[in-house]
Amino acid sequence: MKVETYQEVYHGSHEQGLKYLEPRKGTHRKEWLHAAKRIAQAALYIRKGSVGGDFGCSKWEAPKTKQSIFLERFSGAFDQLYDGAKGSIYILPGETFISNEMCFDQEVISESKVMPKKEIVINNSKEYILGLEKKGDVIIYLYPNRPESIPMDDEDIVMKTVIWARQFGEDEIDRLGKYQPGLVSRVRKIYHNQELLISSFQKWLIDFPSYKEFILAALSKDFQELKDKGI
Numbered sequence: 430m431k432v433e434t435y436q437e438v439y440h441g442s443h444e445q446g447l448k449y450l451e452p453r454k455g456t457h458r459k460e461w462l463h464a465a466k467r468i469a470q471a472a473l474y475i476r477k478g479s480v481g482g483d484f485g486c487s488k489w490e491a492p493k494t495k496q497s498i499f500l501e502r503f504s505g506a507f508d509q510l511y512d513g514a515k516g517s518i519y520i521l522p523g524e525t526f527i528s529n530e531m532c533f534d535q536e537v538i539s540e541s542k543v544m545p546k547k548e549i550v551i552n553n554s555k556e557y558i559l560g561l562e563k564k565g566d567v568i569i570y571l572y573p574n575r576p577e578s579i580p581m582d583d584e585d586i587v588m589k590t591v592i593w594a595r596q597f598g599e600d601e602i603d604r605l606g607k608y609q610p611g612l613v614s615r616v617r618k619i620y621h622n623q624e625l626l627i628s629s630f631q632k633w634l635i636d637f638p639s640y641k642e643f644i645l646a647a648l649s650k651d652f653q654e655l656k657d658k659g660i
Contacts, residue, residue, distance in 0.1 A: 435523025437546065438464035438537055441474035443516040445550060450519060451542045461538040464521055468549075469497040469566040470535050475516035475554045480506040481608035483589055487579070489639075490535040496565065497535075499558070500579060501572040502586070503608065507555070514554035519545040580636070583612055588633045588640070590616045591626070592647045626652070630660050 440450055440463070452460040465471040473488050480486055486507070487500040501507050522544075526537040551557050561567040570576065579585065586609060593601040594616070602620070606613045619625045630652070633644055648656045 433528060435466065435526050435537060438466060438521050438523045438526050439468045439471035440464045440519045440521055440545075441471035441516060442519065443475060443477070443514065445515070445517045445548070447517070447519065447545065447548075449542055449544055450521065452540055461540060462543060464523075464526055464537050464539070466535050466537060467495065467497065467566075468518060468520075469561050471518050472551070472554065472558055472561060473497060473499060473567075475514055475518070475551050475557075476510040477514040477554075478509065480509050481604065484586060484605055484608040486510065487585075491568070492534070497561075497567045498570070498576070499567065500570045500575055502583070504572045507569065507571060511555040511558060512553070514551075516551050516554065518549040518551065520547040520549070521545055583609065584633075585637060585640075587612055587615050587619065588629070588637065588644070591620050591629070592644070592651065594620055595651045596647070623654070627655055627658060627660060630655060634660075 442450075450462055452462040454460050455463070465474075467490070470488070470490060480503075483502075485502050487498075487502065489498050490496070491498055499507065523537075525539040525541040525543065527539070528534075528537050558567055558569070562569055575581070586605070590601055590605050590612070599620075602613060602616050605616060619629050630644065630648065634641060637644070648660060
């Protein structure tokens with residue numbers, strides 16, 4: 430199997446003037462330095478505060494066009510994240526970066542300390558991202574607009590929350606309630622009912638092919654009792 434190599438990758442940060450970037454422990458509980466394969470994707474990580482992560486917005490890359498896509502999950506989330514946010518995009522040498530099964534397609538990781546090749550200073554993320562949209566590098570869907578691939582009932586958020594609740598604790602369901610209170614009862618109903626868990630995982634594997642590896646990894650590591658039932 431051919432291992433993909435990278436000449437350079439891109440890291441978006443609210444910190445400016447960094448001479449080195451170092452791995453940090455994140456949600457995967459590993460010390461990794463994260464970067465994007467394309468500059469537009471890195472720009473979407475220069476933000477202020479939070480709108481609940483995936484509960485307030487979704488970011489991904491169109492597989493055919495390689496355009497970065499931003500989806501607003503509730504009205505005003507885009508401005509809350511980006512209007513007035515400052516930071517930098519660091520262009521990094523790509524030699525130590527790899528993809529693995531815990532990464533999204535547009536993401537790479539390194540376990541090494543890295544010196545940037547160049548820094549692009551961003552004074553207002555919203556303006557910078559809107560500029561990328563005009564160039565065709567980014568597609569922005571403001572609420573309630575969304576592409577056909579995203580379900581109108583937000584079942585993808587339900588799926589992620591059920592998995593994260595098992596991985597990180599049921600506080601994830603409470604966190605969902607701060608941003609998407611209408612989804613909490615659905616999540617709890619599935620999470621506490623094994624028959625619903627089984628049927629939901631079967632449905633998610635069909636409905637969300639782009640999350641197949643994420644779902645299968647969760648079944649293998651966190652929902653072993655369901656995998657033993659033949660999912």
